[in-house]
Amino acid sequence: LQGQDIRLTPTSYIVLGLLELTGEATPYGLKQLAANSVGHFWTLHHAQLYSETERLADAGYLEERRETTGRRRKRYSLTDKGREALERWRAEPTDEMPELRLPGMLQLFFDTDPAKLAPVQLEAARRELAQLEAIREVDTGAGPRGPWLALEAGIRITRESVSFWEDVLARSTPAPVRARRPRSSRA
Amino acid sequence: LQGQDIRLTPTSYIVLGLLELTGEATPYGLKQLAANSVGHFWTLHHAQLYSETERLADAGYLEERRETTGRRRKRYSLTDKGREALERWRAEPTDEMPELRLPGMLQLFFDTDPAKLAPVQLEAARRELAQLEAIREVDTGAGPRGPWLALEAGIRITRESVSFWEDVLARSTPAPVRARRPRSSRA
DNA sequence: TGAAGCATGTAATTTGTTACATGATTGG
DNA sequence: CCAATCATGTAACAAATTACATGCTTCA
Numbered sequence: 477l478q479g480q481d482i483r484l485t486p487t488s489y490i491v492l493g494l495l496e497l498t499g500e501a502t503p504y505g506l507k508q509l510a511a512n513s514v515g516h517f518w519t520l521h522h523a524q525l526y527s528e529t530e531r532l533a534d535a536g537y538l539e540e541r542r543e544t545t546g547r548r549r550k551r552y553s554l555t556d557k558g559r560e561a562l563e564r565w566r567a568e569p570t571d572e573m574p575e576l577r578l579p580g581m582l583q584l585f586f587d588t589d590p591a592k593l594a595p596v597q598l599e600a601a602r603r604e605l606a607q608l609e610a611i612r613e614v615d616t617g618a619g620p621r622g623p624w625l626a627l628e629a630g631i632r633i634t635r636e637s638v639s640f641w642e643d644v645l646a647r648s649t650p651a652p653v654r655a656r657r658p659r660s661s662r663a
Numbered sequence: 664l665q666g667q668d669i670r671l672t673p674t675s676y677i678v679l680g681l682l683e684l685t686g687e688a689t690p691y692g693l694k695q696l697a698a699n700s701v702g703h704f705w706t707l708h709h710a711q712l713y714s715e716t717e718r719l720a721d722a723g724y725l726e727e728r729r730e731t732t733g734r735r736r737k738r739y740s741l742t743d744k745g746r747e748a749l750e751r752w753r754a755e756p757t758d759e760m761p762e763l764r765l766p767g768m769l770q771l772f773f774d775t776d777p778a779k780l781a782p783v784q785l786e787a788a789r790r791e792l793a794q795l796e797a798i799r800e801v802d803t804g805a806g807p808r809g810p811w812l813a814l815e816a817g818i819r820i821t822r823e824s825v826s827f828w829e830d831v832l833a834r835s836t837p838a839p840v841r842a843r844r845p846r847s848s849r850a
Numbered sequence: 851t852g853a854a855g856c857a858t859g860t861a862a863t864t865t866g867t868t869a870c871a872t873g874a875t876t877g878g
Numbered sequence: 879c880c881a882a883t884c885a886t887g888t889a890a891c892a893a894a895t896t897a898c899a900t901g902c903t904t905c906a
Contacts, residue, residue: 485893486769493773504858514772518764521895526859547901549858566773569780571787572766576820577705579759582673585701585813586680586753593756600758626772629827633763636823640816672865691886708867713887734873736886 482535484561487528490514492537492554492562500541500553503529513623516611517630537561584644594645601637608634669722671748674715677701679724679741679749687728687740690716700810703798704817724748771831781832788824795821 484492494509495501501509503525510520529552532538537558541551554562580597584590608631617624671679681696682688688696690712697707716739719725724745728738741749767784771777795818804811 483892486764486766487893489769489773496773502858514769517762517768519762522858523860523896524894527893547858562773566770566775567779569775569783570766570770571783573784573787573791574765575704575706576763576817577673578761578816579673579757581704581813581816582676582701583753583757584816585809586676586683586749587807587809588753588756590808590812592754596756596758597760600760604760620774621777622772622774625777625831626768629765629768629771629824630763632823632827633820636819637816640819644812670864674865689886694885709886710868710888711866714865734886 482531484537484565486518487520487524488532488537489562489565490518490520491525491528491532492558492565495538495552495554496559496562500551502549502551504549506552514626516608517626532558590644590648594641594648598638598641598645601634601641605631605634605638669718671724671752673705674707674711675719675724676749676752677705677707678712678715678719679745679752682725682739682741683746683749687738689736689738691736693739701813703795704813719745777831777835781828781835785825785828785832788821788828792818792821792825 490510491506494506494513498505498509504522506525506529507520507522510518510525529538529540529550533540533552537555538552539555541553543549543551580593583593608627612627612631615624615627677697678693681693681700685692685696691709693712693716694707694709697705697712716725716727716737720727720739724742725739726742728740730736730738767780770780795814799814799818802811802814
């Protein structure tokens with residue numbers, strides 16, 4: 477019934493955390509939940525939810541209940557072991573600082589022309605910032621503190637990225653030459 | 664001699680980029696090079712260098728030359744195809760904005776007590792910031808622009824993280840109670 | 851009613867990480 | 879000369895991404 481101990485990954489805790497919030501859900505339901513909550517800074521593919529729930533259930537962190545009607549989907553919920561694991565995780569704040577693997581930085585590092593790179597990255601960063609800020613509009617701040625704070629962090633960091641690329645752009649193109657459309661462009 | 668087309672990943676470009684800088688290297692040498700350059704924001708395990716160089720060589724991006732003496736290690740260098748691939752990569756600035764998967768944010772999101780989490784994350788972020796700034800001390804800024812800029816970006820983003828956690832800390836513990844050492848601490 | 855698009859699930863592929871094994875070097 | 883450490887390589891393992899396959903709805 478309750479297999480070997482497994483290693484709990486961030487993915488695991490997302491599943492556990494979401495199930496705590498929602499009580500019970502199918503893998504696909506979890507995917508949706510995730511997309512609308514953590515999804516803004518930590519995306520999971522739906523395939524992952526199938527394997528992860530199964531893994532967690534095998535190890536005794538989740539209880540599996542088959543629907544009796546229609547498609548007889550699997551619905552998962554937390555066991556006591558699952559709840560405890562989540563609590564233990566919360567009780568032990570991580571000091572992990574993962575690397576910031578930004579593809580743009582890699583190109584910058586290997587001498588891609590900043591004047592070419594900066595505008596592209598700048599626009600992408602601005603788009604992302606706008607999106608995050610739009611989400612904050614909706615979030616009244618009435619709900620739980622955690623998600624709100626995480627969103628705040630995302631906004632601040634993204635804003636810093638925007639500012640960084642703005643500076644790079646400014647430094648790399650003193651006089652940004654915009655291609656002016658010639659009178660007659662036909663050759 | 665020159666196998667199928669393969670997908671070039673960030674790892675690939677690191678290998679190509681480093682080989683462009685250094686001319687020729689063994690996988691292990693690449694690992695060292697990487698550790699001292701991109702390593703500050705993009706770490707590669709040495710095992711990866713073995714597989715990646717082989718993969719790239721099979722696909723014709725690298726030339727493989729065995730040492731004739733001693734251990735007869737494999738030394739790799741760029742082929743024209745490799746050089747071209749690197750150039751094409753540089754010519755096409757990416758607009759990818761990867762997710763910031765910060766474990767600390769996940770804990771924050773799922774309602775870990777900020778008063779517990781913030782100090783730990785704050786210290787980690789400060790340590791990292793200090794490290795990056797130490798590196799910048801050494802870097803006179805005389806070398807190529809790219810690495811310097813990437814470092815700059817890292818510093819700015821990390822600095823913002825520090826500031827974020829400072830704020831969280833300030834907001835979560837209005838009166839930071841520091842455990843005062845009692846007169847006699849023995850029970 | 852049938853085409854589009856979500857919902858649901860599994861499988862293959864790729865990538866990254868850890869672990870193992872052993873060869874060389876070198877300071878004590 | 880031996881123990882520790884670095885260098886070198888392979889293999890096993892775990893995880894994430896992509897692809898495939900189909901079932902259900904629904905709205906034109």
